[in-house]
Amino acid sequence: MKLHWEPINLELRTTFRVAHGASDVRRNVLVYLDEGVGEAAAVPYYGETQEGIIAYLKSVPALGDDPFDLDGVLAKRPAGSRAARCAIDIALHDLWGRRLGQPLYRLLGLNPKNLPLTSFTIGMDAPPVMAEQARESGHPILKVKLGGEEDEARVKAIRAATSARLRVDANAGWSREQALRLIPRLAEYDLELIEQPLAVDDVEGYFWLKERLNALRVNLPIFADETAKNSHDVAKLAGAVDGVVVKTMKSEGIREALRMIHAARAHDMQVMVSCMVESSVGVTAAAHLAPLCDYADLDGPLLIKNDPYRGLRYDGAKMSLPEGAGLGLERR
Numbered sequence: 174m175k176l177h178w179e180p181i182n183l184e185l186r187t188t189f190r191v192a193h194g195a196s197d198v199r200r201n202v203l204v205y206l207d208e209g210v211g212e213a214a215a216v217p218y219y220g221e222t223q224e225g226i227i228a229y230l231k232s233v234p235a236l237g238d239d240p241f242d243l244d245g246v247l248a249k250r251p252a253g254s255r256a257a258r259c260a261i262d263i264a265l266h267d268l269w270g271r272r273l274g275q276p277l278y279r280l281l282g283l284n285p286k287n288l289p290l291t292s293f294t295i296g297m298d299a300p301p302v303m304a305e306q307a308r309e310s311g312h313p314i315l316k317v318k319l320g321g322e323e324d325e326a327r328v329k330a331i332r333a334a335t336s337a338r339l340r341v342d343a344n345a346g347w348s349r350e351q352a353l354r355l356i357p358r359l360a361e362y363d364l365e366l367i368e369q370p371l372a373v374d375d376v377e378g379y380f381w382l383k384e385r386l387n388a389l390r391v392n393l394p395i396f397a398d399e400t401a402k403n404s405h406d407v408a409k410l411a412g413a414v415d416g417v418v419v420k421t422m423k424s425e426g427i428r429e430a431l432r433m434i435h436a437a438r439a440h441d442m443q444v445m446v447s448c449m450v451e452s453s454v455g456v457t458a459a460a461h462l463a464p465l466c467d468y469a470d471l472d473g474p475l476l477i478k479n480d481p482y483r484g485l486r487y488d489g490a491k492m493s494l495p496e497g498a499g500l501g502l503e504r505r
């Protein structure tokens with residue numbers, strides 16, 4: 174199987190701001206394994222760059238000729254760029270489906286009608302700006318990015334502007350004490366859940382926070398995102414969080430994302446499938462897993478102007494998977 178790649182600069186419709194920083198363009202890489210395609214998202218927060226991803230891809234040895242030996246092929250990936258390792262996994266799954274002439278969801282035994290609705294992201298900004306974006310978007314489910322001083326004012330302004338279902342994401346922006354002070358207050362604004370309130374490495378903090386929120390009878394579900402990269406992390410968080418956020422760029426592909434979902438279920442956790450700033454390539458791959466998940470946050474293609482592929486389709490918050498073999502992608 175021949176590995177090749179193509180840098181792709183995704184232009185964002187509006188500047189994307191989260192607790193970690195802001196960007197107008199994301200420099201990703203499309204990765205091909207014969208006719209299979211995958212995507213590596215260069216997330217600055219994870220220390221990934223387009224150059225680093227390409228340097229990694231140049232270092233990958235021959236991956237063999239058997240696309241049906243998924244574990245065997247994936248084990249040949251050297252250590253290094255998480256995004257590039259993910260892209261190889263996605264391209265391999267696409268190739269697997271294309272060679273068998275079946276969509277990936279079907280190979281995974283999943284019903285494409287069981288996709289949850291997707292949220293739409295409101296980036297972090299001044300409260301009135303976020304409220305206006307929430308109103309203008311018209312989306313019935315919003316993911317609100319937090320992680321700064323004005324967080325309660327942000328949620329208050331948005332709640333006043335829309336009756337949409339609201340999920341908030343602190344992107345590791347709070348200390349334990351801030352989280353304990355803010356979460357009971359935010360719970361008054363009819364939120365569905367709260368993502369990653371604490372620092373990435375603070376696994377203990379999630380147990381600390383859960384115990385105190387339980388004592389206060391605050392039942393707002395807490396989800397781990399950045400802290401839950403793979404199935405091992407999910408097991409460590411059992412009992413401390415209500416759910417985990419699965420992203421192929423964290424788990425280095427579909428194969429480990431599936432293990433994460435099963436590990437979460439074994440610990441009675443809920444699952445949200447999500448994405449980075451990715452084109453239809455990466456996001457359609459994630460969407461093939463969505464029938465296994467409770468929540469979806471797959472608005473990546475809606476945030477960019479120059480999507481290189483057609484894949485997952487949107488009708489407001491409702492998504493539908495393409496029916497073609499593999500991921501079902503078509504070049505625009």
Ligand code: MG
Binds near residue numbers: 344368369398399418
């Ligand atoms: Mg998140």
